[in-house]
Amino acid sequence: MKQFLFKTSLWIASVLLCFIVLLYPVNKEVFADKKAVYLENAHSKDFDLLILGSSRAEHSILPTLLDTTKNIFNMGEEGNGMPSNYIMLKLLTENYGLQIKTLLLEVDEFSFNGSTGFSRQFRDDNFYYHLNDPEIYDATKRYRGPVYASLLHIFPQAGGLLYNDFSQFLKAYPFVFKAYSQSLQDTYNKLVNVYAFSKGYVPLTDPAKVLPVQSKTRQHHILEADDVAYFDKLVRLCKKHNIKLYLYRMPILNCEHEDSQEFDQFIHNFCQQNEVLFFDYKCSYQNSNWFHDYTHATDTIARMVTKDLKSKISI
């Protein structure tokens, strides 16, 4: 028994040690397709306009079309729910002390359905290196579990790996050596420049050839308490930092399939009480050639929406 325990422990320890050694050089630059890299680089720049939201935000607003003289960035990311939106804003304003004049927040019935799988609710992959912040740590613990949160707290290098798939890791790993042999900062800056050029907007150019069959039953969307609480926190944060808030909703193909009564009522009341403008494009541009899939518009719609918003908001 002692021999078995000793050998097994030794073997497991050596595997874990190798795992740590292998991952130690991995840092946020390795998984640099994330906007977290840009976030790191944004310390010294205040924002005239920040766009936050899910993939529907990321693929919908072209900062370069809004105003090239202002610092505008589209921080929308696939799967971003209300907790991610709030924490991102908190990180920029409170932790980095950046000034943000205007916030354009993409909201829809999907943003308040975090636990039902419509959105991933919390993009912890943007915050692996900020787990010292109690609020970020709490959110990670809440949405990913205590073991996962404490593991990442100790060893954030594992984060990128845990979130990404193995093939992505294999593709990214050579960057580790390349970065070390040349200059880590060069690689880092090169990747940051990609976002510096597009200002965070990612176009969807190809319309889906054949759209998947949409559910025959009407999808009923509820408002979840967790997401509403994070939305409230975000609004309070905007007030605290004098950030002008606008809300907008992107078009959805066959919009009548999505039953958003609860959300509509909630946003209507909120906007009335807080004098916030809400630009609703849910049922606009109903042309399937302009959609990538049922819930994501292509670049064609993104340009139309951006132009329309440009005439309605003050930056």
Add this chain to the structure above:
Amino acid sequence: MLFNSLGFLIFLPTVFLLYWFVFKKSLLTQNIFILAVSYLFYAWWDWRFLLLLILSTLLDYAFGLLLASTRHKKLYFWLSVVNNLSILGFFKYYNFFADSASELLRQMGFQTNPYFLSIALPVGISFYTFHGMSYVFDIYNGKIKPIKNFIHYAVFVCFFPLLVAGPIERASHLLPQVEKKRIFSYGQAVEGMRLMLWGFFKKVVIADTLAADVNLIFNNYKEYNGSTLLLGAIYFSIQIYCDFSGYTDIALGAAKLFGFELLTNFRFPYFSRNIAEFWRRWHISLSSWFKDYLYIPLGGSKEGKWKAVRNTFIIFLVSGFWHGANWTFIFWGLIHALLFLPLLLSNKNRNYTGHIVAADKKIPGAQELLQMLLTFSLVTIAWIFFRSPNIYDAFDYIGGIGDSFFTVPAYYNQLVYVFIFLWLDWMQRRNERCVLEFKNKYVRRFVYFVFAMLIIFHFNFINRAEFIYFQF
């Protein structure tokens, strides 16, 4: 609790240490501890269904005692069968029957408003019910005597490695081990660890990786060209095998750590040369269960050809239905029965009962290769029905394979996983697990190390994938 979860990685070593250091004093303490942790393991998923598990265990235990002490054996035997099938029928098949009956009446012109149960299917119900039934059947047939100690019996039914997805154990095989004090064996424990490693590799690295593409292809099959649909079907064949046999290997390995030997469930089924051989190598514990407790009691093949045909259809259809309350599973069983039929009629169903293909060669002959490819293709077509949400979609999917077939398929990258796995499986076909038994100890250690690293790298900490067979 899932095997591929952080919880289990903490649970298993804790239970192992307590079992061998604190509760090793007597057989009874060993079994009480095993039972307690097995209940904990099950309750982790949903504690309310633990009561159902305990009730089912108590009833079969009581029927076992009654069968030994009564003159009305037949009556109690059938009462036990009705009891087990009622539990299974209520929790697993009620909604299916209500829906099917309602649909039938609707087609006959009657409008009905059936009452559906809003209840989750208790995990592993088909497995533990079959454990209990095999115990009662064996007592009724005089193969074993009823066990007096309830704890021992409950360990046989609820032993945590096999509780939720088998293998379906036999009382005559497992009970003697439960009734004997276990002594730690270094060799057995090491073999258990190796088996678990191989099982995790199959589940976490192969099955879960392929699952992502399989889900995409099957859920949106109308979007894809024929070659992608074919690839999706092949991926699913490999996924379900790695998923289920991976689970079995982890279960077998974990059982070895506690001094138990469980039944083998898979013997390289995709290297079978015909469907009959496939069924001697796939989910062996279930096939042999149906053979012993259904096929043979019905007369087997000894009462003429037509009875053998009838019995074959019965066991394949029941086996399909056992997998789930959906017509797709029944249809899947029917396909296998139809594929089996020509072999039965031409008396070729007992071919290849001995060695595995190319047992004394490195590669198979041309004829063997063709036979294996044909068997694998037929099995894969049947899997499409198993995986599809309904029979119409399955036919649509198969029809779609013919459309623009000669185009480059999407998701072909994952073929690497398929080839690596098939190569490893082929290498160890003469002797299960020999892939982990390289003669050179440095090569062996390196292979273990690579497996372990790949498992960690593929371990999905965020969206843990359940094992396919949990739902059955």
